[in-house]
Amino acid sequence: xxxxxxxxxxxxxxxxxxxxxxxxxxxxxxxxxxxxxxxxxxxxxxxxxxxxxxxxxxxxxxxxxxxxxxxxxxxxxxxxxxxxxxxxxxxxxxxxxxxxxxxxxxxxxxxxxxxxxxxxxxxxxxxxxxxxxxxxxxxxxxxxxxxxxxxxxxxxxxxxxxxxxxxxxxxxxxxxxxxxxxxxxxxxxxxxxxxxxxxxxxxxxxxxxxxxxxxxxxxxxxxxxxxxxxxxxxxxxxxxxxxxxxxxxxxxxxxxxxxxxxxxxxxxxxxxxxxxxxxxxxxxxxxxxxxxxxxxxxxxxxxxxxxxxxxxxxxxxxxxxxxxxxxxxxxxxxxxxxxxxxxxxxxxxxxxxxxxxxxxxxxxxxxxxxxxxxxxxxxxxxxxxxxxxxxxxxxxxxxxxxxxxxxxxxxxxxxxxxxxxxxxxxxxxxxxxxxxxxxxxxxxxxxxxxxxxxxxxxxxxxxxxxxxxxxxxxxxxxxxxxxxxxxxxxxxxxxxxxxxxx
Ligand SMILES: NC(=O)c1ccc[n+]([C@@H]2O[C@H](COP(=O)([O-])OP(=O)(O)OC[C@H]3O[C@@H](n4cnc5c(N)ncnc54)[C@H](OP(=O)(O)O)[C@@H]3O)[C@@H](O)[C@H]2O)c1
Numbered sequence: 001x002x003x004x005x006x007x008x009x010x011x012x013x014x015x016x017x018x019x020x021x022x023x024x025x026x027x028x029x030x031x032x033x034x035x036x037x038x039x040x041x042x043x044x045x046x047x048x049x050x051x052x053x054x055x056x057x058x059x060x061x062x063x064x065x066x067x068x069x070x071x072x073x074x075x076x077x078x079x080x081x082x083x084x085x086x087x088x089x090x091x092x093x094x095x096x097x098x099x100x101x102x103x104x105x106x107x108x109x110x111x112x113x114x115x116x117x118x119x120x121x122x123x124x125x126x127x128x129x130x131x132x133x134x135x136x137x138x139x140x141x142x143x144x145x146x147x148x149x150x151x152x153x154x155x156x157x158x159x160x161x162x163x164x165x166x167x168x169x170x171x172x173x174x175x176x177x178x179x180x181x182x183x184x185x186x187x188x189x190x191x192x193x194x195x196x197x198x199x200x201x202x203x204x205x206x207x208x209x210x211x212x213x214x215x216x217x218x219x220x221x222x223x224x225x226x227x228x229x230x231x232x233x234x235x236x237x238x239x240x241x242x243x244x245x246x247x248x249x250x251x252x253x254x255x256x257x258x259x260x261x262x263x264x265x266x267x268x269x270x271x272x273x274x275x276x277x278x279x280x281x282x283x284x285x286x287x288x289x290x291x292x293x294x295x296x297x298x299x300x301x302x303x304x305x306x307x308x309x310x311x312x313x314x315x316x317x318x319x320x321x322x323x324x325x326x327x328x329x330x331x332x333x334x335x336x337x338x339x340x341x342x343x344x345x346x347x348x349x350x351x352x353x354x355x356x357x358x359x360x361x362x363x364x365x366x367x368x369x370x371x372x373x374x375x376x377x378x379x380x381x382x383x384x385x386x387x388x389x390x391x392x393x394x395x396x397x398x399x400x401x402x403x404x405x406x407x408x409x410x411x412x413x414x415x416x417x418x419x420x421x422x423x424x425x426x427x428x429x430x431x432x433x434x435x436x437x438x439x440x441x442x443x444x445x446x447x448x449x450x451x452x453x454x455x456x457x458x459x460x461x462x463x464x465x466x467x468x469x470x471x472x473x474x475x476x477x478x479x480x481x482x483x484x485x486x487x488x489x490x491x492x493x494x495x496x497x498x499x500x501x502x
Contacts, residue, residue, distance in 0.1 A: 013154070014046035014441040015122045017112060021099055021139050022130035023053020024064075027161065029071035031192075032130065033092075035433035037072045040088050041081070042430075044438050048120040051092045052112065054099065064094035077431060099131070099139050105146025112148075123153025126440055129160055132240075136160060137177045144181035151186075159188045159440055162253055163244060164449070167465065168458040175451055184451060188440050193254040193361075194447040195432030198391040202261045202363075203275075205389070205397065212387075213266075215367070218346040222384065223497060225364040226258050228352040231308055232359075233480070234330070238321030245328040246300075247468065250352040252461035256283060257449070258391075259348060262363055263338050272446040276453060283456040287337040289463040291470075298464065299487040300473055301331030303355040306480030313355065313480045329468060330354045331478060333488035335495075349492060351499065355480035361391035364500045375402075375412050383414040388502045395429050396420025398502055 018036075020028055039045050053064060069089070073080055095111060097104055116123055127143060129136055140158065143149045149156055158178065165171025178187055193199055206213055215221070228250055234241040241249065260279035267274040287293070304315040317324050331353030338348065367385035375382075388398035396419040405411040439447055477485045483499070492498050 013122065013124075015048035015120065016046065016124040016126050016441055017050045017052055017116060017119070017121050018126045018128060018437075018441075019052045019054065019112065020128045020130055021054050021135075022128075023051075023094065024055030024057055024059075024067075025130055027130045028053065029068070030075050031431070031433045032128070032437070033068045034072050034076040035431050035437055037076050037080070037085070037088055038078055038431065038434050039438060040084055041078055042434075044434070045091075046441065048122065049091055050115060050119050050121060052095050052115070053092065054095050054097050054108075056096065056098050058096060059094060061094050065089050065092055068092055099135065099142060102142050102145055105142045105148060109146050109148050113152075116152075121153075123151070124155055125152070126157045126159060129158070131161075133161075133163055133166075136174060140178055140181050149181040155186060155443065156182070157186045157188060157440060157443075158182045159190060161190050162192075163248060164189050164253075164454055165458065166243065166248060168455065168462045171454055171458050175454070185445070187451075188436075188445055189449040189451075189454060190436065191253050191257050191447075191449050192432045192436065193391075194257055194449075195434075195436040196391055197429045198389055198395050199258065199261065200435075200447070201397075202258075202389060207266050217342045218344055220367055221346050222366045222368045223347045223349060223495075224262060225349045225351070225366070225500060226255055226262070226362075227350075227364070227499070228254060228361045229356045229358055229483075230352075230354045231356060233303070233313060233355045234316065234319050234322065236320060238319045241330075242322055242326060242328050245465075245468075246330055246332045246352050246354070247461055247464050251332060251334075251350065251464070252457050253449070255350050255352060256457040256460065258363065259283075259350065260453075262365075263343055263348070265342070270446075272444065273450075275446055276450045280450075280453050280456055281340075282338060283453065283460060285338045285340045285343075286460060287339050289336075289460060291467055294464065294467045297335040297491070298467070299331075299333045299485055299491055300329040300468055300471065301333075301353060301478045301485040301488065302326070302328065302475035303330050303353075303478055303480045304476030306355065306482065308355065308357070308481045315476050315480070316355075317476070327469075327475065329475075331356075331484045331488070332464075333484060333491055334464075335491060347495065349497075349499070351484070351488065353478075353484050357481050357483050358501060360393060362502065363389040363391070364502065365389075366497075366500070382412075386500060386502070388500070390420050390502075394420040 020032060022028055036051065069085060097108060129139055165174050206216060260282040263282045264278040267278045302316050306313060316322060316330050317326050333351040335347050335349050365387040369384055383400060383402060386400040390396050390398060398416065398418045400414050400416050402412050403415045405413040436447060
């Protein structure tokens with residue numbers, strides 16, 4: 001649902017100044033600036049638009065613009081067109097400012113007001129907090145005290161990067177502070193997974209294809225697996241990861257969002273709140289997570305040394321900025337149930353980890369087998385029907401079904417259809433941040449997390465975190481390059497199932 005009220009010539013007015021706190025940081029260079037460049041190429045930037053990047057370091061506008069150009073060269077999905085870059089270059093400004101200095105906000109306001117007058121951006125402002133989470137409150141307080149949070153034009157929006165708190169209590173505290181300055185409708189909590197093409201495609205697949213929606217339930221689906229697997233370790237972000245771990249980094253946000261979209265009921269319409277309300281109901285229907293339940297249904301892991309793609313890599317505790325005795329989990333696998341009419345009895349298995357043997361994010365829907373009476377009777381080759389929604393690195397849908405093997409008289413073989421190979425734009429699909437920034441300008445918050453969703457997912461994650469803190473599982477318990485601890489494999493074997501690595 002779009003919020004921008006003034007519709008000019010039948011189109012939404014996207015004019016705005018995008019103020020990036022953390023304009024010299026990694027996220028801005030690797031994701032935000034390339035996304036803005038690609039939006040320009042796709043004609044998605046408004047006519048009246050500026051980016052003001054804030055950093056502490058002393059640098060001229062030219063120096064900053066050259067750095068942005070280098071980042072776009074390196075990270076953009078499209079090659080740089082000199083004419084387009086020349087246009088974008090003029091729209092990017094650098095403002096040196098230490099955002100802890102609350103006395104400095106009036107000067108920033110004055111700078112933005114003057115820029116707004118020159119650029120005709122209608123007083124519309126988006127504040128993007130691409131900074132470490134401990135600064136979120138500081139900046140929001142500065143904006144509030146500097147009288148910058150209230151809309152001067154149509155709106156004043158706040159974009160918050162993850163992590164949103166580190167547990168339920170801190171998330172509530174943070175949210176309270178944000179709401180003192182901004183209204184809920186103007187707060188955009190980023191979960192960049194929601195900007196990915198295939199995540200948005202989940203609802204399209206489910207609710208525009210009768211053949212899928214008709215069978216999307218516990219009567220025909222045996223189990224659903226959500227895997228977000230990484231080959232990468234923590235790299236230079238050891239200090240961040242040490243505070244987070246796999247539950248906070250991946251489960252509380254990305255996995256819960258994916259789970260909600262896969263399991264939700266059809267919303268009454270496509271309005272933002274209708275969709276978010278159905279997603280929330282899924283989280284609320286998750287079976288009670290007690291320590292007794294977790295004892296049998298969750299596996300934590302931390303990687304030790306190993307070999308990935310032929311290269312020896314260090315264990316987690318040997319990474320930079322990680323204490324030698326760290327108890328942080330880099331892997332988690334879990335079985336859970338959604339206790340509603342559609343899903344009761346169908347397990348959902350979730351798994352995420354670093355330094356695993358394969359990289360990929362996908363959802364596997366395994367359908368129930370037919371009675372073992374006819375074709376499968378004397379054969380070992382029965383394969384279930386599988387529908388795989390590939391999120392990354394391949395983008396598309398894979399479907400497996402059984403057909404007769406034409407080369408023999410009797411065998412049945414699984415046939416695999418994979419649209420990710422047939423997709424002509426594969427490899428150059430829009431980056432999540434392109435879609436997300438565009439939606440922020442349009443005032444469409446469907447792909448961002450509403451507060452009650454965040455609250456519900458923290459309530460869920462908190463129970464797991466508390467249990468993990470008390471568990472005495474011995475780390476490291478999986479080798480880099482493997483698919484996680486043996487217990488994660490046993491979790492499914494105990495149910496006569498297996499993880500699908502399609
Ligand atoms: N990097 C990613 O891929 C990624 C992915 C998902 C989410 N995130 C989230 O995005 C946020 C930013 O991450 P990042 O990796 O981009 O961090 P980063 O590379 O460490 O950048 C931090 C930025 O904050 C600025 N900064 C720090 N203290 C400042 C101060 N007192 N006044 C003014 N500017 C200050 C730095 O500016 P100067 O250095 O110029 O002082 C720098 O631009 C975090 O919340 C992170 O969790 C990042």
